[in-house]
Amino acid sequence: MQVTNFLKHHYRHFNAAALIDAAEGYNKHLAEGGKMMITLAGAMSTAEMGIQLAELIRQDKVQIISCTGANLEEDIFNLVAHDFYERVPNYRDLTPADEQALLERHMNRVTDTCIPEEEAMRRLEHSVLKFWEKADKAKEQYFPHEFFYQILKSGELEQYYQIDPKDSWMLAAAEKNLPIICPGWEDSTLGNIFAGHVISGDIQNVHTVRTGIEYMIFLAEWYTKQATDESKVGFFQIGGGIAGDFPICVVPMLHQDLGRTSVPLWGYFCQISDSTTSYGSYSGAVPNEKITWGKLGQDTPKFIIESDATIVAPLIFAIVLGQ
Numbered sequence: 001m002q003v004t005n006f007l008k009h010h011y012r013h014f015n016a017a018a019l020i021d022a023a024e025g026y027n028k029h030l031a032e033g034g035k036m037m038i039t040l041a042g043a044m045s046t047a048e049m050g051i052q053l054a055e056l057i058r059q060d061k062v063q064i065i066s067c068t069g070a071n072l073e074e075d076i077f078n079l080v081a082h083d084f085y086e087r088v089p090n091y092r093d094l095t096p097a098d099e100q101a102l103l104e105r106h107m108n109r110v111t112d113t114c115i116p117e118e119e120a121m122r123r124l125e126h127s128v129l130k131f132w133e134k135a136d137k138a139k140e141q142y143f144p145h146e147f148f149y150q151i152l153k154s155g156e157l158e159q160y161y162q163i164d165p166k167d168s169w170m171l172a173a174a175e176k177n178l179p180i181i182c183p184g185w186e187d188s189t190l191g192n193i194f195a196g197h198v199i200s201g202d203i204q205n206v207h208t209v210r211t212g213i214e215y216m217i218f219l220a221e222w223y224t225k226q227a228t229d230e231s232k233v234g235f236f237q238i239g240g241g242i243a244g245d246f247p248i249c250v251v252p253m254l255h256q257d258l259g260r261t262s263v264p265l266w267g268y269f270c271q272i273s274d275s276t277t278s279y280g281s282y283s284g285a286v287p288n289e290k291i292t293w294g295k296l297g298q299d300t301p302k303f304i305i306e307s308d309a310t311i312v313a314p315l316i317f318a319i320v321l322g323q
Contacts, residue, residue: 002042003318014306017205022270022303023319028059029234029268029301030320035226036268039247041239043110045074047310048087050169050236052317057172061320064222064235065173066181066247069188072145073124074115075170076152080160081120088112093246100249121159125193127151129202132194136208141211143218144190145180149173181219183212183246224263238309240275252294268305269296272312 011020031034038056040049044067056062078085088094088102091112102109106117115121131147142150152174165171175179176206185191197203227233237244254260275284287302296302305312 003323005191015305018305022263023316025301026320033231034234034267035063036234037064038062039237039244040071041241041243045071046110046113050075051167052314053169054172057266064179066243068243069185070306073190077120079168080123082121082158082162084112084116109131121189127156138205141210144182144185163290181215181247184242223250232264234268236312237268237271248295272305272309
């Protein structure tokens with residue numbers, strides 16, 4: 001527990017202390033029989049958050065994940081094309097001409113990391129298109145993450161693996177058949193590619209890939225079954241945006257729109273964010289605002305850490321994993 005001991009000795013005040021409180025709250029929630037949802041915004045998969053997230057999944061310290069379409073696919077991009085990625089540590093100094101040069105080399109930049117189009121995106125497109133077309137012809141429909149699970153379990157991509165498979169959170173999730181919520185999947189590279197294949201006629205039914213509304217329906221049923229007074233579901237939010245905003249609303253929907261008032265509120269809440277509360281930012285809102293929307297209760301353990309998630313989340317996960 002070297003990392004944990006270091007953090008608990010040195011992280012005593014301000015955002016550092018909030019980090020410790022949140023991690024200990026996470027452990028307490030699980031120890032009391034609770035379940036945990038982790039939400040992934042931003043480009044956490046390209047930040048290789050999977051190194052720890054995969055272990056959290058294997059150790060049953062997360063029971064469901066909500067993420068953007070980018071995080072869903074970028075973990076697999078990294079799995080099959082890691083050696084072709086390029087890091088650009090001086091990204092702040094790039095000129096428009098430098099950016100154009102990256103475009104011409106088909107290197108898609110995410111802050112300091114460039115994702116290679118051919119080895120990552122087109123390689124995955126080649127595989128997923130076969131699964132889309134097969135389902136489409138059979139008049140079957142699956143969620144975006146279910147198509148990825150099918151591909152990973154088929155072994156088709158194994159020949160391309162370029163990282164240790166244990167560091168892929170999508171592989172760990174596929175092995176557990178972990179529930180995943182992916183709202184707004186169409187706002188992703190593969191979502192755009194799917195739209196293109198529908199337009200070109202390769203896919204006949206646009207609903208071969210199931211929609212965000214269907215994800216909410218699935219989440220409502222999952223939450224109703226899983227959340228009890230003895231085993232509440234916690235909410236650990238990395239960043240803001242739709243990955244967090246979408247799933248947290250399932251509770252007020254169950255209460256206010258379906259009348260299932262006996263369903264518990266979220267039992268723990270933590271957000272890592274560098275957004276601010278000015279200009280009406282929901283992502284930067286303090287947790288207490290969520291009480292007014294029927295998402296959290298007065299007594300729900302609430303934590304907010306105003307910092308960079310790529311620095312903070314691995315430290316919290318280290319404590320949760322007992323490292």
